[in-house]
Amino acid sequence: MKTFNMIIAGVGGQGVITAGTLISEAAIKAGLNVVMSEIHGLSQRGGSVSVEVRIGDVYGPISPRRRVDLIMGFEPIETFRVLQSVNTDARVLMNKEKLTPISVSMKDEEYPDIQKMISMVSSSSKIYEIDAVDLGRKAGSFRSANVVMIGAALSLGILPVNEKNITDALIDRFTGKLLDINIGAMKLGMMEVSETDEKVQVSP
Amino acid sequence: MVKLNDLMLEGTQETILFLLSNEAIARGAVEAGVRVATTYPGTPSSEVGDTLSLIAKKFGMKFQFSVNEKVAIETAFAASISGLRSMVFMKHVGLNVASDPFMSIAYTGVRSGMVVMSADDPSMYSSQNEQDNRHYADLAHVPMIEPSNPQEAKDFLLQAFDLSEKYKLPVLFRTTTRVSHMRGLVKLGEIRKDLPEMGVFVKDVHEFVCLPSNSYTLKEKLMDKMHGLKGESDSSNMNRIEHHGNGKYGIITSGAAYNSVMDVITEYGLDADILKLGFTNPLPEKIIGGFITNHRDVIIVEELDPYLESKIRTIAQMHSIDARIYGKLDGYFSESHEFTPDTVAHSLSKIIGFAVQDAPKGKLDLPPRPPVLCPGCPHRAAYYAVKRAVKMMNKPDTIFASDIGCYSLGVYDPYEEADTMISMGSSIGMANGFAMSTNQKVIAFIGDSTFFHSGIPPLINAVHNKLNILVIVLDNGTTAMTGQQPNPGEKFNALGEESPSIAIEDIARSVGVKDVQVIDPYDLKESLKAITRALKEDSVSVIVSRRECAILRDRDMQKTGKILTYTVDQDKCGKCMNCVENFSCPAIFIENGEIRIDPNLCDGCGVCAEAYVCPFKAIEVRQ
Structure with a gap:
């Protein structure tokens, strides 16, 4: 039975855990089994954060590193931090928003060159770059960038859930204006990716 | 989690x-009464x-x-000894703090069910060590239960209470980070409503006064209870055998390691x-004896110490069972850090002999x-001021004894104001x-919550x-690192009720x-004045640096x-x-040679705009 393994990576405060929970809840609505890992580290914000979502016939929350289907990176450095240690054919959705680590700015240095990073991961991974923060702002709040990313993942076609499942998960979590912003963010994200990959089939 | 609490409250047996x-453990505590x-x-x-702080009150807890x-x-x-079911929970090192009473509570025993939960942290995601608290079950002579996933966490907790009540012993309920922080589907159960809300303490001097003469007898009673528990473990459904393939090998595992083993078995189709x-002290001796007799090649997969x-x-030795046992003592598995499906597959492949591809090693810098x-x-502002004050006073060899909390991060460049950090309260002790x-x-740097915890003695x-x-x-008026829980310095308690705020000064x-x-x-100006003054003292000085946690603000x-944010006026910036x-x-970063402030990250504290940080007065409120 095929399972779906996904890693969401970013920086504390970007809505990484919320994104993982929304996708998980959508999977439940699709009638699938799901487990998710959350690591609540030292400080509340500013450090590397990653969440794993595993859908299908799985036990633990940690994906085998050669079996990752999708990396959703909320920040370029954090995306590559995960990408370099997993299988080379993982699909990658990457938010372009650069957050400079203190370790860089303190040394009066600038953010590493993204194109150089891409060229150094010699892999068959397809990297889709998205300006999720800008799209989130268009939807009504930059904080909805995480839902823009989910929308993009939906259009990529790889998620074992559909638009209705995600919408229902959003309805469970948000109300009023916030719900409208997030549904708008999902739709803007969906329009960002036109290429469609094969859906990962997971049986209930 | 807007609606989760409502769901927890309204949830009946059928709710998933x-x-x-x-969270499942909190629900389990409610169901257990x-x-x-x-x-x-x-x-x-x-x-x-x-x-629990959100739901306890509504359930009379x-x-x-x-x-x-x-x-x-x-x-x-x-x-518990007043007749109420009770539960106490903490991280692994917290049990060290509680270990003094814990050891003697085992001697006296309990009356109504009492569960002591220890959440261990293999790989030390947020801890100073990765001690294996399963040893506490042996040290105290108490039963131990270990779940592997959210459903078991809830269900096993109920069994732990029944066991505690039946044998009148506290039960150690041990999780690890990967279990506690695993999210999965949980089917709720019925809530016990037949238990009393208030207890009555019935006196018995021989039972609860640990004078040597009493303890002498209590120790014997404790060992009798533990011997009686052996059969309980052998008949418990928390210990079970699962068959895969022809069962050529036998794997014994528990907790989070079980999940990794199962993911490997599924992926590679192992035999x-x-x-x-799940019930790991006392171990089910008969089940284990039978299992190792039937398999001969037995692999023990457990995280941290070779406890099992x-x-x-x-x-095996006691029953003269001739089995080949593989584990940590013969070097197949590591005694450090948590396991993953990849590390378990790697170790199993050396024993069973199948091909695994290890994960790529990242080579990006x-x-x-x-x-x-x-x-x-x-x-940050406090560390900045202290560093300057120490410099102004020309005391470069000042020792910074730090403590457990967000402020432990003061160890990093550029503050470098943590030379030691060992345990709760160790800043002042050292x-x-x-x-x-x-x-x-x-x-000594210590947070408010840590000060109340162990800073006063x-x-x-x-x-x-x-x-x-x-x-x-x-x-900062809260227990920030663990998620802003209230402490005695605040005006509110765990249930959001008003309570007297105790001032550290x-x-x-x-x-x-x-x-x-x-x-x-x-x-910064007033802070510098106060710190330099205190540095001249030759007795004990205390400075309370008080400002609300930025997350609460x-x-x-x-x-x-x-929402107020700051920006850099590039014309004024002297690029110092x-x-x-x-x-x-x-929030402050460099782009194209200019210093900038990310408006999405800026919190508007304005400290960077003060002359002690920006002598050019180039940082201003963003209009």
Whole structure:
């Protein structure tokens, strides 16, 4: 039975855990089994954060590193931090928003060159770059960038859930204006990716 | 989680929720009819308390964030011997603090069910060590239960209470980070409503007074209880055998390691039977004996110490079972850090002989992103001021004894204001020793919650022994690192009820500290004045650096909609780099040679705009 393994990576405060929970809840609505890992580290914000979502016939929350289907990176450095240690054919959705680590700015240095990073991961991974923060702002709040990313993942076609499942998960979590912003963010994200990959089939 | 609490409240037997194991444990406590629950917050156990603080009251449960784990366990114990089911939970190192009463509670035994939960942290995601608390079950002689996932976390907890009540012993309920912080589907159960809300303590001097003469007899009774429990473990459904393929190999595993083993078996289609242990002290000796007799090639997969392995090898020896046992003692598995499907597959492949491809080793030179003090964090301003003051006073060999909390991050560049960090309260305790043994100035940094937890006795010790130390209490009005739980300095308790706020400066004065100052760390000028003054003292000084946690402040700002951010006027900026090199707020970065402030990260504290950070007055409120 095929399972779906996904890693969401970013920086504390970007809505990484919320994104993982929304996708998980959508999977439940699709009638699938799901487990998710959350690591609540030292400080509340500013450090590397990653969440794993595993859908299908799985036990633990940690994906085998050669079996990752999708990396959703909320920040370029954090995306590559995960990408370099997993299988080379993982699909990658990457938010372009650069957050400079203190370790860089303190040394009066600038953010590493993204194109150089891409060229150094010699892999068959397809990297889709998205300006999720800008799209989130268009939807009504930059904080909805995480839902823009989910929308993009939906259009990529790889998620074992559909638009209705995600919408229902959003309805469970948000109300009023916030719900409208997030549904708008999902739709803007969906329009960002036109290429469609094969859906990962997971049986209930 | 807007609706989760409602769902937890309304949930009946048929409701299925997507819960963290810690949330499932909170629900389990409700279903078990727990009347008194206590904790000191500590990751990875914190969410149990966060959840209970929202739902406890509605189920007639009294829940408190205790001042420390020792008080927490004593409180829960008194409830149990007064006839109420009680639960206490903490992180692994918290049980060290509570271990003194824990050992003797096992001797006296309990009356109503009492469960002691320890959340261990293999790989140390947020801890100072990865001690394996399963040894506490042996040390105290108490039964131990270990779940592997959220459903088991809830269901096993109910069994733990029944077991505790049947044998009149506290039960150790042990999780690890990957279990506590695993989210999965949980089917809720029925809530016990037949248990009393108030207890009555029936006296029995021989039972609860641990005088040597009483304890002498109690020890024998304790061992009798534990011998009686052996059969219980052999008949428990928490210990079970699962068959896969022809079962050529036998794998014995528990907790989070079970999940990794199962993911590997599924992925590689391995031919191995699994003995999954959930009731791990005492071990099910008959089941294990039968399992190793039937398999001959037995692999023990457990995280951290060879706890199961040592005991299983003993069982094999005692029953003269000729089995080949593989584990840590013969070097197949690591005794450090958590396991993953990849590491388990790697070790199993060496024993069973199948091909595994290891994960690629990253070769990019990416800048690290360790956790940092948040934008607007008052600790950053305090560290900045202290560093300057120490420089101004020309005391470069000043020792910084730090403590457990967000402010431990002061160890990093550029602050470098944590030379030691060992355990809760160790900042002041070690400052005592440095003051006795060196001529260096000593500054102890301790947070408000940690001060209440274990900072008061070493402060008294310093006054009593006439030592020269400066204690800086970084008082952000909350237990920030574990998720903003209230502490005795706040005006509210765990249930959101008003409670008296205890002022740290009052405690310091009352124990005889003459030099006590209270500062606002956002005001760098006044802070510098106070710190330099205190550094001249030759007795105990206390500075309370008081400013609300930036996360709490942000929550308020988002509610009121008042969002203020700062920006750099490039014409005025002298590019001295002091703000990036020495103040180092995550919102300040360099782009195209210019210093900029990320408006999405800026918290509007305004400390960087002060002349002590920006001498060019180039940082201004964004219009």
